[in-house]
Amino acid sequence: MVIKKNIKSKLTKPKLTFDRLGQISFTLKEVTKIAFKVKPRLLIAVFVLNAIWGLSSVPTFYLEKLIIDNLVKAAGNPNWQPLFYSAIVFTGLLALLSLLRSSLGGLNGFLRRTLSRYFDGELDILMGSKISELDLATIEDPDFRDKLDKIERESGQRAWGLMMPLSDIPNYLVGFISSAGVLLLIHPLVSVGIFVVSIPSFLIDSKFIKKEYELNGELAPKYRVWGWIGHYLTRNRNFMEMKILRISNHLKEKMGVLINEILSKQTSLHKKRELYSFISSLPLTIYDFAFSVLLVFWVIVGKITIGSLQFYLRSLRNAEQNLSGLVSSFLEIYENYIYVADLIWFLNLEPELKGHKKSIQLAGKRKSSIEFENVWFKYPRSNKWIVKSADFKINQGEKIALVGENGAGKSTLIKLLGRFYQPQKGKILVNGVDLEETDISELREKLAVLFQEFEIYPFSAKEAIGYGDTARLGSLDEIKKAAQKTGIDKFIESLPLKYDNPITPEFEKGVRPSLGQYQRFGISRVLFRKDAQTLILDEPTSNVDPEAEEKIFKELVKITRDKILIFVTQRFSTVRIADRIFVMHEGRIIEEGTHHELMRANGKYARLYNLQAQAYKI
Numbered sequence: 001m002v003i004k005k006n007i008k009s010k011l012t013k014p015k016l017t018f019d020r021l022g023q024i025s026f027t028l029k030e031v032t033k034i035a036f037k038v039k040p041r042l043l044i045a046v047f048v049l050n051a052i053w054g055l056s057s058v059p060t061f062y063l064e065k066l067i068i069d070n071l072v073k074a075a076g077n078p079n080w081q082p083l084f085y086s087a088i089v090f091t092g093l094l095a096l097l098s099l100l101r102s103s104l105g106g107l108n109g110f111l112r113r114t115l116s117r118y119f120d121g122e123l124d125i126l127m128g129s130k131i132s133e134l135d136l137a138t139i140e141d142p143d144f145r146d147k148l149d150k151i152e153r154e155s156g157q158r159a160w161g162l163m164m165p166l167s168d169i170p171n172y173l174v175g176f177i178s179s180a181g182v183l184l185l186i187h188p189l190v191s192v193g194i195f196v197v198s199i200p201s202f203l204i205d206s207k208f209i210k211k212e213y214e215l216n217g218e219l220a221p222k223y224r225v226w227g228w229i230g231h232y233l234t235r236n237r238n239f240m241e242m243k244i245l246r247i248s249n250h251l252k253e254k255m256g257v258l259i260n261e262i263l264s265k266q267t268s269l270h271k272k273r274e275l276y277s278f279i280s281s282l283p284l285t286i287y288d289f290a291f292s293v294l295l296v297f298w299v300i301v302g303k304i305t306i307g308s309l310q311f312y313l314r315s316l317r318n319a320e321q322n323l324s325g326l327v328s329s330f331l332e333i334y335e336n337y338i339y340v341a342d343l344i345w346f347l348n349l350e351p352e353l354k355g356h357k358k359s360i361q362l363a364g365k366r367k368s369s370i371e372f373e374n375v376w377f378k379y380p381r382s383n384k385w386i387v388k389s390a391d392f393k394i395n396q397g398e399k400i401a402l403v404g405e406n407g408a409g410k411s412t413l414i415k416l417l418g419r420f421y422q423p424q425k426g427k428i429l430v431n432g433v434d435l436e437e438t439d440i441s442e443l444r445e446k447l448a449v450l451f452q453e454f455e456i457y458p459f460s461a462k463e464a465i466g467y468g469d470t471a472r473l474g475s476l477d478e479i480k481k482a483a484q485k486t487g488i489d490k491f492i493e494s495l496p497l498k499y500d501n502p503i504t505p506e507f508e509k510g511v512r513p514s515l516g517q518y519q520r521f522g523i524s525r526v527l528f529r530k531d532a533q534t535l536i537l538d539e540p541t542s543n544v545d546p547e548a549e550e551k552i553f554k555e556l557v558k559i560t561r562d563k564i565l566i567f568v569t570q571r572f573s574t575v576r577i578a579d580r581i582f583v584m585h586e587g588r589i590i591e592e593g594t595h596h597e598l599m600r601a602n603g604k605y606a607r608l609y610n611l612q613a614q615a616y617k618i
């Protein structure tokens with residue numbers, strides 16, 4: 001037998017580059033791609049408007065120059081009127097320009113906020129749909145969970161942090177180019193100088209951003225524990241137990257220590273960052289001072305007018321501001337690099353258990369079947385065989401009960417049948433087709449499973465049952481029939497909104513069903529899944545009262561007359577309906593037969609059965 005490769009080893013890590021430019025361009029590209037996919041027109045509008053805003057600053061400075069030059073010429077000039085009038089015209093133009101700028105600014109802010117909200121929403125959709133595609137082994141992997149938690153925790157804040165700098169880039173770029181163009185008129189070296197003196201602060205900032213990544217990576221597991229404690233402290237399902245155990249104080253203390261540890265590390269890094277960025281800004285301040293002195297000298301010797309001094313100084317400051325804005329936008333984007341790299345890695349993950357396209361559809365009069373051929377399985381990251389040498393065949397119409405102690409591997413066997421994991425040895429065949437070759441979605445369409453840890457859908461009673469087959473969510477009559485089969489219909493009819501009633505108190509008019517009632521919802525959901533060839537129920541009635549249990553099993557037998565029914569149970573009262581009983585012990589099926597056969601064999605089954613029967617006799 002070939003031992004198949006462990007799934008975990010295939011969970012590739014995201015590719016990280018440590019070349020800064022590579023990281024910036026990667027992040028820019030990927031984020032623009034997502035934003036473009038969400039709202040292309042909005043993104044273009046934001047870019048264009050921002051560029052116009054950036055372009056509008058130099059004309060403002062030029063108008064200011066003209067006004068000042070006119071005023072200087074007019075002062076003490078007997079022929080001042082024409083100069084005064086043109087100054088008024090320039091001032092008017094300046095006012096118009098500033099009106100344009102402020103309305104552009106408002107519009108831009110609005111569009112950016114809208115874009116970032118859509119971006120946020122799109123991320124939620126993308127992530128949700130990706131999770132539904134991935135394998136259970138991947139989703140249960142702790143590394144994967146850490147990364148996903150990080151992505152989820154940061155996603156809201158990151159969407160904003162990515163959109164803002166991205167949309168600012170055209171503004172800063174155009175602003176810088178136009179102001180630097182003005183400085184070129186003086187000397188090309190003036191423009192180059194700004195670049196040179198900005199380098200220290202760029203280097204320092206990017207160094208600290210990298211340090212912050214590293215720190216965040218180091219703190220990620222701590223954040224995770226923080227999140228879990230917060231969850232336990234506020235989740236009311238645990239409220240009663242926590243009150244009795246009085247663990248709130250212990251948890252609060254634990255959380256306090258964690259928060260302190262996380263925040264003190266972050267604060268000390270932030271302090272250093274502030275200090276270094278102050279020092280790194282000094283060259284720019286000195287450069288600015290030297291340039292101002294030169295311009296003042298030129299005014300005095302009559303080389304330039306006072307208006308030009310103002311024009312050049314304003315252009316220099318604008319170039320400086322735009323350059324530093326541009327650099328910090330790039331750095332902000334770069335700051336999101338790890339997040340975006342994780343996100344893109346996550347969005348590009350592919351399920352390992354792909355399956356092929358072989359159909360399990362039954363042609364002609366062939367009957368459905370499930371076969372396990374010497375199947376061995378252990379969970380990823382574990383060395384213990386959980387299913388050992390499972391070898392059996394179940395035919396259409398058969399009802400199989402699976403019994404055995406806790407941890408024997410019953411639920412695992414069911415998960416293997418749903419192809420949620422890949423066995424390391426052996427084969428599982430459905431209708432004669434190896435699961436490795438089947439079309440997984442088709443396989444799952446033919447299955448109706450109520451897992452031991454089944455889901456509670458709180459939206460409405462109708463949906464809690466109808467989700468068994470979303471295509472038939474509109475058939476209320478059928479939903480009602482499925483509800484009748486488990487007897488949950490009486491409970492639903494008693495609710496104020498009946499089938500539209502939410503089944504969690506968190507929604508308006510919502511109620512909280514009891515555990516057994518929830519279980520009946522779950523079974524109804526499985527029964528509503530009409531096209532399933534196989535029904536699997538993992539301890540479906542563990543919380544259901546005996547009367548309802550009997551009714552439910554009667555229904556199950558009726559419904560599955562020409563289907564396969566597999567159910568796990570700890571109650572021997574229900575086992576008798578099975579055609580065959582499999583007794584599992586430490587991963588092996590150690591006994592197999594009808595109730596009478598197993599009783600006669602006087603093995604484990606007989607012992608367990610007598611144990612329960614005895615308890616009732618006392």
Ligand SMILES: Nc1ncnc2c1ncn2[C@@H]1O[C@H](COP(=O)(O)OP(=O)(O)OP(=O)(O)O)[C@@H](O)[C@H]1O
Nearest residue numbers: 140379382386405406407408409410411412413452
């Ligand atoms: N996702 C998992 N990852 C690692 N080990 C697991 C996982 N799920 C189950 N196991 C282990 O596999 C063993 C069998 O678990 P399984 O849930 O199949 O038992 P079971 O027979 O259904 O028990 P129960 O009667 O308690 O439902 C247990 O020892 C359990 O610790």
Ligand SMILES: [Mg+2]
Nearest residue numbers: 410411452538
């Ligand atoms: Mg189980």
